[in-house]
Amino acid sequence: MNKNVLVIGGAGYIGSHTVLALQEAGFSPVVYDNFSSGHRDAVFSEYVVEGELADRARLAQAMRDHRIGSVVHFAALIEAGQSVIEPLLFYRNNVASTVSLLEAMQDAGVTRLVFSSTAAVYGNQTEAELLHEDLPVQPINPYGQTKAAVEAMLRDTAAASGLKSIALRYFNASGADARARTGERHDPETHLIPLVLQTAAGEREQITVFGTDYPTEDGSCIRDYIHVSDLARGHVAALEKLLATNEDAGSFTPINLGTGQGYSVRAVIETAKRVTNRSFTVVESDRRPGDPATLVSDPSRAHALLGWRAEHSALDTIITDAWNFMNRGMS
Numbered sequence: 001m002n003k004n005v006l007v008i009g010g011a012g013y014i015g016s017h018t019v020l021a022l023q024e025a026g027f028s029p030v031v032y033d034n035f036s037s038g039h040r041d042a043v044f045s046e047y048v049v050e051g052e053l054a055d056r057a058r059l060a061q062a063m064r065d066h067r068i069g070s071v072v073h074f075a076a077l078i079e080a081g082q083s084v085i086e087p088l089l090f091y092r093n094n095v096a097s098t099v100s101l102l103e104a105m106q107d108a109g110v111t112r113l114v115f116s117s118t119a120a121v122y123g124n125q126t127e128a129e130l131l132h133e134d135l136p137v138q139p140i141n142p143y144g145q146t147k148a149a150v151e152a153m154l155r156d157t158a159a160a161s162g163l164k165s166i167a168l169r170y171f172n173a174s175g176a177d178a179r180a181r182t183g184e185r186h187d188p189e190t191h192l193i194p195l196v197l198q199t200a201a202g203e204r205e206q207i208t209v210f211g212t213d214y215p216t217e218d219g220s221c222i223r224d225y226i227h228v229s230d231l232a233r234g235h236v237a238a239l240e241k242l243l244a245t246n247e248d249a250g251s252f253t254p255i256n257l258g259t260g261q262g263y264s265v266r267a268v269i270e271t272a273k274r275v276t277n278r279s280f281t282v283v284e285s286d287r288r289p290g291d292p293a294t295l296v297s298d299p300s301r302a303h304a305l306l307g308w309r310a311e312h313s314a315l316d317t318i319i320t321d322a323w324n325f326m327n328r329g330m331s
């Protein structure tokens, strides 16, 4: 089994945790990143190539130089709100540039790919309580549309060539490495848990609950928070699955990575108060545009196909690890 993996976007939040998990599983990751939002001190691989996702020749050269057997593709713009304002930027970076990657893989003869997709591809579903992969894809913002477009591209390419890919549809990535080697450092930060913890630390005056009139038990939105180290293990399992097959035919498989358990915004805030032992100001405001009321996964396919289950995603663990990362280096 060729265990040399090109990790595109490996200097980012989920990518850096995945590089650590790959190393622990005996893979040799090579990070490829343009450092637009990634961090140089979050590169844990022996080799790193600075480059653009759109640069087909550089990607193909990196694949040949490092005798790459598979690719994990994290590189994307990720903020749904910004995607509404600048959709073309998202289509260029997330979709058009991924065409270059697939061409580079063909140039270098690499046929296995794990792609970062998202629960945002489901949009608002009314038919099912738990979101399963056979539901129709119907994103409600351009960010989700770009992920759905790449999934379609992977499905079409699989049918036409030998590309074997898995799209991992992450639910709400959160938490940090238990040893605080890496963690969440988005700028600007828009995700609930880091914002709540910045408020607990006194770096923000207050946390706002976006919407209190949703059709949920306490009126706030419900999400499925999945520990980033569980996500990282999911990538290792997906790569092992792809590398285990010797078939020539292409394939495309979307797989949810979530816990199957949802928590409301208010529950997250209360848990953060208890875990950090800090009190802070909570205010309520209108709904944030584009937020579905509830997004909770049906995680059964990941277990059936990959033998994967969330193991570190209790809300207390997620918040403890994120808090410890934020306070790393402090005694």
Ligand SMILES: NC(=O)c1ccc[n+]([C@@H]2O[C@H](COP(=O)([O-])OP(=O)(O)OC[C@H]3O[C@@H](n4cnc5c(N)ncnc54)[C@H](O)[C@@H]3O)[C@@H](O)[C@H]2O)c1
Pocket (backbone or CB within 6 Å): 008, 009, 010, 011, 012, 013, 014, 015, 032, 033, 034, 035, 036, 037, 038, 039, 051, 052, 053, 054, 073, 074, 075, 076, 077, 078, 093, 097, 116, 117, 118, 119, 170, 171, 172, 173, 174, 186
């Ligand atoms: N964070 C979440 O909650 C979440 C949820 C679902 C899906 N995802 C997806 O997971 C992936 C990783 O998310 P993240 O939170 O780690 O984001 P991140 O911004 O921390 O990481 C993205 C990495 O890709 C690099 N990158 C971006 N554009 C590039 C380009 N054109 N060329 C080369 N490198 C480029 C960045 O420098 C960064 O290192 C993304 O594809 C995102 O859409 C994230």
Ligand SMILES: O=c1ccn([C@@H]2O[C@H](COP(=O)(O)OP(=O)(O)O[C@H]3O[C@H](CO)[C@H](O)[C@H](O)[C@H]3O)[C@@H](O)[C@H]2O)c(=O)[nH]1
Pocket (backbone or CB within 6 Å): 078, 080, 118, 119, 120, 170, 171, 172, 173, 190, 191, 192, 193, 195, 207, 208, 209, 210, 211, 221, 222, 223, 265, 288, 291, 295
């Ligand atoms: O200050 C805040 C920030 C967020 N929220 C709420 O907290 C919940 C979680 O919001 P996040 O911004 O942390 O995450 P999202 O659910 O909006 O989106 C994340 O998870 C999705 C999948 O579930 C997509 O993948 C998306 O890219 C990723 O950012 C939402 O109901 C949001 O309205 C607040 O109430 N106040």
